[in-house]
Amino acid sequence: MAQKDRTVLTGKHFMEGDVASAEGAIAAGCRFFAGYPITPATEVAERMAQRLPEVGGIYIQMEDEISSMAAVIGASYAGVKSMTATSGPGFSLMQENIGLAVMTETPCVIVNVMRGGPSTGQPTKPAQQDVMQAKWGSHGDYEIIALAPNSVQEMFDLTIEAFNLSEIYRIPVIVLGDEIVGHMYERVTIPSKEAIKIVSRKEPQVPPEKYAPFKPDKDLVPPMATFGQGYHFYATGLTHDETGRPQTDSAEEQKKLIQRLCDKIRKNVDRIIKVEKVMLEDANVAVISYGITSRAALSAVRKARQEGIKAGLLRIVTVWPFPDKYVAGIAKQTRALVVPEMNYGQLVREVERAAKETPVKFLPKLGEEPHKPVEILDALRRVHK
Amino acid sequence: MSEEVHPFEGYLRGGMIPHIWCDGCGNGIILNCFVHAIDDLKMDIDKIVVVSGIGCIGRLSGYTNTDSYHTTHGRAIAFATGVKLANSDLTVTVISGDGDLFAIGGNHFIHAARRNVDIKVICANNFNYGMTGGQYGPTTPLNAWTTTTPYGNIEHPFNLVHLAAASGAVFVARWTTLHVRRLVESIKKMLQKEGFSFIEVITPCPEIYGRRNKMATGIEMMNWFKKAADIQNNSDPAKAEITSEKIVLGEFIDIEKPTYDHLLSEMISKVQKKMEGGGGQG
Amino acid sequence: MPVRIWRKPLDTDKVKVPEGEVHIIKSRCKGCGFCIEFCPKEMLETSEEFNERGIHPPKVKDKSVCALCSFCEAVCPDFAIYSVKKECKDGC
Numbered sequence: 001m002a003q004k005d006r007t008v009l010t011g012k013h014f015m016e017g018d019v020a021s022a023e024g025a026i027a028a029g030c031r032f033f034a035g036y037p038i039t040p041a042t043e044v045a046e047r048m049a050q051r052l053p054e055v056g057g058i059y060i061q062m063e064d065e066i067s068s069m070a071a072v073i074g075a076s077y078a079g080v081k082s083m084t085a086t087s088g089p090g091f092s093l094m095q096e097n098i099g100l101a102v103m104t105e106t107p108c109v110i111v112n113v114m115r116g117g118p119s120t121g122q123p124t125k126p127a128q129q130d131v132m133q134a135k136w137g138s139h140g141d142y143e144i145i146a147l148a149p150n151s152v153q154e155m156f157d158l159t160i161e162a163f164n165l166s167e168i169y170r171i172p173v174i175v176l177g178d179e180i181v182g183h184m185y186e187r188v189t190i191p192s193k194e195a196i197k198i199v200s201r202k203e204p205q206v207p208p209e210k211y212a213p214f215k216p217d218k219d220l221v222p223p224m225a226t227f228g229q230g231y232h233f234y235a236t237g238l239t240h241d242e243t244g245r246p247q248t249d250s251a252e253e254q255k256k257l258i259q260r261l262c263d264k265i266r267k268n269v270d271r272i273i274k275v276e277k278v279m280l281e282d283a284n285v286a287v288i289s290y291g292i293t294s295r296a297a298l299s300a301v302r303k304a305r306q307e308g309i310k311a312g313l314l315r316i317v318t319v320w321p322f323p324d325k326y327v328a329g330i331a332k333q334t335r336a337l338v339v340p341e342m343n344y345g346q347l348v349r350e351v352e353r354a355a356k357e358t359p360v361k362f363l364p365k366l367g368e369e370p371h372k373p374v375e376i377l378d379a380l381r382r383v384h385k
Numbered sequence: 386m387s388e389e390v391h392p393f394e395g396y397l398r399g400g401m402i403p404h405i406w407c408d409g410c411g412n413g414i415i416l417n418c419f420v421h422a423i424d425d426l427k428m429d430i431d432k433i434v435v436v437s438g439i440g441c442i443g444r445l446s447g448y449t450n451t452d453s454y455h456t457t458h459g460r461a462i463a464f465a466t467g468v469k470l471a472n473s474d475l476t477v478t479v480i481s482g483d484g485d486l487f488a489i490g491g492n493h494f495i496h497a498a499r500r501n502v503d504i505k506v507i508c509a510n511n512f513n514y515g516m517t518g519g520q521y522g523p524t525t526p527l528n529a530w531t532t533t534t535p536y537g538n539i540e541h542p543f544n545l546v547h548l549a550a551a552s553g554a555v556f557v558a559r560w561t562t563l564h565v566r567r568l569v570e571s572i573k574k575m576l577q578k579e580g581f582s583f584i585e586v587i588t589p590c591p592e593i594y595g596r597r598n599k600m601a602t603g604i605e606m607m608n609w610f611k612k613a614a615d616i617q618n619n620s621d622p623a624k625a626e627i628t629s630e631k632i633v634l635g636e637f638i639d640i641e642k643p644t645y646d647h648l649l650s651e652m653i654s655k656v657q658k659k660m661e662g663g664g665g666q667g
Numbered sequence: 668m669p670v671r672i673w674r675k676p677l678d679t680d681k682v683k684v685p686e687g688e689v690h691i692i693k694s695r696c697k698g699c700g701f702c703i704e705f706c707p708k709e710m711l712e713t714s715e716e717f718n719e720r721g722i723h724p725p726k727v728k729d730k731s732v733c734a735l736c737s738f739c740e741a742v743c744p745d746f747a748i749y750s751v752k753k754e755c756k757d758g759c
Binding site (some may be wrong): 004006031032034053054056060062063064066067068070071072073074075076077078079080083096097099100104147227228230231232233234235236237238245246289 | 398400401430431433434436444446447450451452453454455456457460462463465466467468469470471472474492494496594648649652653656657660661
């Protein structure tokens with residue numbers, strides 16, 4: 001009897017956000033999950049535990065988040081697309097190994113379903129308090145990619161996108177969900193397997209004797225060999241040269257390496273950054289928003305238009321690298337920007353930086369409730385005058 | 386200028402020898418025994434992965450001409466778990482230090498042993514944190530002088546073979562860097578055995594530990610091993626003590642137990658067979 | 668002592684003790700002294716010369732006694748010494 005292919009559950013579903021993310025991962029080719037239960041991301045692990053054996057993949061529940069991240073890197077180096085899922089406290093534990101993944105250019109995906117912090121905080125309540133941590137959480141100079149879904153459909157789609165970006169740029173990619181988007185149920189359309197675009201890491205084009213594991217191509221990304229193929233390569237978290245050998249005494253090598261690790265993202269921003277522009281062509285005030293907050297923002301902008309306010313919305317999908325150019329462009333054409341966030345001031349700092357002289361009205365939200373559209377509408381009314 | 390070529394030269398990564406280890410350090414002997422075992426067994430070097438953590442011995446993965454990875458402190462075993470599960474054809478070895486494996490990495494050690502993941506672990510036990518200048522660690526003997534126990538160590542050390550056996554390891558041995566022949570034989574056994582295997586190798590650190598504890602040279606430390614060695618194969622790991630008079634050595638545990646990898650693939654086959662049989666869950 | 672006679676294996680005359688030749692990669696030696704200290708034939712000693720590190724590498728004291736036990740090779744941390752079977756003219 002032919003085995004049913006359960007890798008892509010094509011069709012229309014009514015699904016929880018966390019579950020959609022797990023399905024997106026499997027559709028993207030993820031066959032290794034190492035994680036640790038944590039509210040509100042546990043459902044990702046539970047779905048993966050159930051589904052991965054169905055598609056011949058491996059689920060392992062590690063003893064903590066630190067080892068989860070380490071195992072994810074190990075599996076990726078052994079050639080398998082890997083991910084983990086966590087929330088604030090676990091995300092903090094993973095930071096050192098996220099740095100290791102950055103330094104050894106390991107493709108992998110970390111889903112962070114944000115909850116109220118700091119520390120144990122409010123495990124069952126949504127927040128957007130890990131935005132800065134996603135960029136600066138590990139020590140040292142580095143760039144990273146973080147995507148912010150605002151619907152269950154995007155939990156599915158952006159997890160696939162995260163895998164593709166991580167494979168293209170050999171970098172860990174963070175899916176920054178939140179407790180609302182992670183735990184709510186919405187309709188998800190899963191396309192056919194053929195319709196889903198999947199990208200895998202570049203493989204070496206030279207024989208083992210000529211291979212240097214960290215020698216980049218023109219796009220600044222080195223092709224990645226896999227353990228067991230005869231390449232005998234060495235990867236270390238120490239500063240290293242293109243052959244992988246430690247160069248802890250060379251200022252030149254440190255400079256070269258850090259610059260390339262950052263430039264491979266900075267110089268490719270145009271291909272990485274994704275934003276959604278709503279009614280911005282003639283807008284003279286705009287809301288800059290991301291994640292779950294953007295749904296209230298959209299509603300507010302529509303209502304504002306009905307009142308005659310020329311409002312627009314820039315929904316940031318790629319939170320990191322931050323879409324400087326988009327925000328700067330909108331800042332130039334508007335008299336003010338409104339930034340609602342479920343925190344006490346994180347991405348708004350990036351907006352202020354990019355917006356330069358244009359005033360920015362910040363709308364914080366702390367506690368379990370997301371912004372109401374009328375709160376954002378009020379702000380638009382005020383700045384519009 | 387000389388044409389002398391060491392018989393194991395091919396196992397060493399070009400341009401990395403001489404290694405960073407001090408004169409009298411036993412880490413080079415561990416490297417020597419490791420490649421000796423691989424050579425004796427004529428293993429396919431392409432399928433061997435060497436993972437190490439942070440510490441002097443952690444540099445070992447850079448010296449072997451294998452697929453190697455140097456992880457963050459304490460996480461070598463977790464990384465190795467990911468590698469082995471992702472590709473069970475690989476022989477995954479972890480070679481790391483007493484601090485890396487049992488202080489910061491202690492939790493990962495006991496869980497990997499409990500799961501019986503098929504990885505082979507060699508611990509270079511030099512009784513201190515050598516790389517950072519000689520602080521005490523979980524295997525530092527009581528009363529020893531280290532830079533962070535300037536009045537003598539007041540902590541009891543681990544008995545590593547007891548810990549490994551109690552956590553569920555299927556192969557447990559302890560040797561010193563003087564007992565090179567037996568160490569090679571144990572490494573060979575370990576490389577051919579399925580399941581979580583552990584060898585503790587007591588190694589001299591004369592420059593940092595020995596010098597401050599009345600054994601200033603590698604030779605003095607090795608002579609301590611020679612004098613105190615007490616080989617008791619198959620004896621009770623709980624009684625395998627290490628003192629200035631006695632170092633109990635041997636192969637303590639060699640049992641069979643289903644490995645994690647084995648149980649995992651069994652489970653996956655069962656699940657997939659069930660799916661073939663009709664239905665699945667939407 | 669009587670025990671001495673019994674210690675000699677009965678097939679001593681039939682079994683040939685291997686003959687080995689010790690090679691030293693002097694530049695690699697870090698001077699730990701393990702080979703000299705633990706050679707069962709005590710056939711190595713510290714030389715007078717220096718290598719690039721300022722270390723006196725070992726030298727063979729008496730090359731006729733090497734029995735190819737290869738302990739020096741096994742116990743050297745620096746891959747600086749190894750032994751090979753001696754090439755004999757009359758066939759060993």
